[in-house]
Amino acid sequence: QVQLVESGGGLVQAGGSLRLSCAASGRTFSSYAMGWFRQAPGKAREFVAAISWGGASTYYADSVKGRFTISRDNAKNTVYLGMNSLKPEDTAVYYCAKSRHKYNSQVAYEYDYWGQGTQVTVSS
Secondary structure, three states, X not given: OOOXXXXXXXXXXXXXXXXXXXXXXXXXXXXXXXXXXXXXXXXXXXXXXXXXXXXXXXXEOOOOOOOEEEEEEOOOOEEEEEEOOOOHHHOEEEEEEEEOOOOOOOOHHXXXXXXXXXXXEEEO
């Protein structure tokens, strides 16, 4: 079993920054890719970013490319999402997820464990 706990969400003005963290339990964290997804009210969950098992490879949705940065610290069993130049359309609940595989995927069914989510609200 793997448990994922997100933190770092909050209310920020447009143009501001936040850094989300996702702490994972279990000894297999470093063996799998990790991802961040988000879900805005009334919308489907969408892919945000993914990072490979060792951190060498990252992948971003076009909507966040250049503004968000995903990283991981395998010694701390933690994955991060740095978010800069935030826009009101970034408002959503953000979820971290553990992949079934070592390498990146933007497809939700490739992820087998999910956190409870953390709310990010960007005011205009």
